[in-house]
Amino acid sequence: MTGARRWTRRPEGSNWGEFGPDDQIGRLNLLGPDAVKRGLAEVREGRSFCLSLPLDLPGGSTLNPRRAPPRHFATARAGLSNFNHALAQHDPDLTDVICDDAVLLHTQYSTQWDSLAHAGALFDADGDGVAEPVYYNGWRAGEHVTGSDGTEACQGCGDVEGVAARRLGIETMAETCVQGRGVLIDLHAIAGRDRVAVGRDALLGAIDAQGAEIEPGDILCLHTGFADAVIAMGGQPDAQALHGAFAVLDGHDPALLNWISDSGIAALVADNYAVEQSPARAGDGPHAALPLHEHCLFKLGLPLGELWHLGPLNAHLRGQARNGFLLTAPPLRLPGAVGSPVTPVATV
Template sequence: MTDTSKSLPTYKQLLERKDAPPGSSWGLFGKDDQVGTLNLIDNAARLRGIASAVEGKAFSLDLPSTSIYPSLAPTRKPITHHIFQRNDFHHDEWLDNFYTQYGSQIDGLRHIGHPEYGFYNGYDHTQFKPGTDTLSIHHFAALPIATRGVLIDVQRYMAKAGLDLDQASGQAISAQVLEAARVSQGVTIEPGDAVIIRFGWLDYYLNRASEEARTNLVTEQFHPGLEQSEKTLAWLWDNRISIIAADNFALECWPAKPESPFFTPAEVRHEACSVHAGIMHRAIIPLLGMPIGELWAIDALAEACAADGRYTFMLTAAPLPIVGGVGSPANAIAIR
């Protein structure tokens, strides 16, 4: 482990904190920190990533801009692309309705706050304006994000184990299943690794779901994903993961299960209602400071990993350096 990761408390110890919100990493990377668990990407993590690229074959992990239609989120619209010419031998362009978290994306630390404690490191969300610095996505771009990647293919593991994985439901995948999939692949997770989870949902959405099912996803979003639980958070934190990504809409199962511990008391009493009620994003992003990748196109990468049993690679992601940005297209590449 690196010096930074060695000095960090366990998740159980995070829950016992009195100097910051329980279960939070606030202040552990510095009181003015802007990038959360991406701090775990150090020279050693990058060198491990480089060493994992043994073939030189590269995989783009981004969907084409037209792949998700209609939108999976009613507040996000597909881009409108305009091309213009100044003469017959010139082209330029602009985009309208460019929602940075529409397709293959990275959720930055401005994206979600905790309903009681607020945003990562206690920053004042009223500072989150276009062009302002605090928790802006451009800090991710400046790092940059380049580390060893680890793929955990939950769908393939569950199929081989004879376990059902219903892509059209909100099935919760426990940390126990996630860990069993990792062990079955014979892969370890090192501090600073980027971990990508394959549920097989994008393959279902793009290739097997009916047109009616795709349309219904706009209003009835159900997909499998990580179980909302403190055991899941402990798995993410104690493995010292820098960024967690998946091939579904929200990483965690959607919608949140009734037994989720992340409902507010008012939501439990049905005195408050929110599309985000009970979701684990409220702990992963603002408390742990861990960025989330969603809708990453990893099927081709997973095929290659399954073919030779090697589940590590060099991973780069290049968020747009938008000052004041909340999120960004992932612009992620894996090199094996």
């Protein structure tokens, strides 16, 4: 099925079709060889930083009751005790000691990527006067991003319809390798611990003050201090304190959304929850609860990274009067998933 058959009109301000009628990776198309070489040119010290939180943080479910911490358990091995993995239990001539494990993981609990199948919108893509649920580039809910035939249950997530992103799944993002030039902007330097909704002017002011240059194909990373506070809380997050503090992007600022479109960035990352102010300010009439998600994921095909651990990298780069680094951040190549944990690596 071609894009022309999926939609006859596209959302205002979107880039649907510009990377091809059946495109599934959106602005990640900009992570070509030139973008990778720009990232490599930022490597001067050969020092690397892990940009992932421990995946059992934030801790609990107070920040989002729909997402639970990982459940980690041993896999059963027939005839062997789970507490003694020596294969000699089965064959006295064997000296091997084996340990296997498994994990039940909410893919967007901790440091994560949102795939383009994570957030769509009600939009009249076929021009019949009725809005239908669609995702980036006109891929349809219920057809291309669907539930499973049955009900799947897991402890901690309740009975939920299984998800199958037959288009726009996180594996399409993984196949790009997500490697290029990261640019880190320190919003904590302008807001501190205050809850500040950052619009275009404040963001550009920070970019200029910190001597950064944003080029098409860059991955913009925003340090607010949120993830540092999560770590300091030691797995017992104070939801009220966290949701009432630290900088967030103002998804209701049209100038900010236009700048994201015009900047040519390939992806947008923050160390906070949701990147943007959530809940967003109320709008008039039907509107998106998360307008920046709608603009980035639905209109532009621009992936969002959340809850990245940017504090140590930020401190190092600020001390060096630098902003750029090589970023390598592929998600899990898990077909059909709409999000993924990620262990990003910054090399400076």
